[in-house]
Amino acid sequence: xxxxxxxxxxxxxxxxxxxxxxxxxxxVFGFKTRQLPSVSVKQASGAxxxxxxxxxxxxxxx
Numbered sequence: 001x002x003x004x005x006x007x008x009x010x011x012x013x014x015x016x017x018x019x020x021x022x023x024x025x026x027x028v029f030g031f032k033t034r035q036l037p038s039v040s041v042k043q044a045s046g047a048x049x050x051x052x053x054x055x056x057x058x059x060x061x062x
Contacts, residue, residue, distance in 0.1 A: 006038040012053040026051070 008014040022032035028051040038049040
């Protein structure tokens with residue numbers, strides 16, 4: 001078992017909703033939740049989120 005959690009804030013499909021009761025959302029699975037979507041997926045399926053896609057890195061130019 002992987003001890004590291006998937007960080008939804010680093011996922012391209014994660015978004016913040018305007019719904020104060022369900023502030024976190026996943027565009028791939030199409031749901032909103034109080035907790036991070038990866039936690040909801042883990043609880044429902046028993047497996048880590050398979051849709052995780054890292055956000056593109058932003059290069060810092062000076």
